[in-house]
Amino acid sequence: EPEVTQTPSHQVTQMGQEVILRCVPISNHLYFYWYRQILGQKVEFLVSFYNNEISEKSEIFDDQFSVERPDGSNFTLKIRSTKLEDSAMYFCASLRGRGYTFGSGTRLTVV
């Protein structure tokens, strides 16, 4: 069964550093997403990406965040200057039709 692959599984970074979280969505899917889950809280929408541009973003997705699909297979989330409160599980997802598939996540720890 096709999978959404995320790397790394765990990233530790110092506050203020830039991080890039990587995802390989399912190849024939059309929409790509980033969600995050802070420990003990619900899964929150960050951004959706369609046709090589952002189609919707949440209030969380401020100027510190950016997404890119540089080569037609990878889908990346960049956080320019990480803050302690960015510590969370970050999930990539892709969609075709009504089938949303999530990756296993990247645990980001900002110290």
Added chain:
Amino acid sequence: DQQVKQNSPSLSVQEGRISILNCDYTNSMFDYFLWYKKYPAEGPTFLISISSIKDKNEDGRFTVFLNKSAKHLSLHIVPSQPGDSAVYFCAARLSTGGGNKLTFGTGTQLKVEL
């Protein structure tokens, strides 16, 4: 902004009995609802979904019921098995924003005991 709520943070059920997980929503524009199962340190795994034009969808041991007038949906698992122990999230889709984003509830931790 709690458009999707799961009011029971946890539920404990005996093996073989029925598990009923509940979810309430406030936005009448949601057009599609999904249930996901999640283990720690893993991504959400899709279980079952229902369109807003239907009131029931069944897949094996899993049935989802939708009551649009009450803005309520529920997931029934019967018979419950120990492997069903996980956190269950309901999610609702809003197609009008352009991104088909999902809004998740806070989750219910289901424990199926032997």
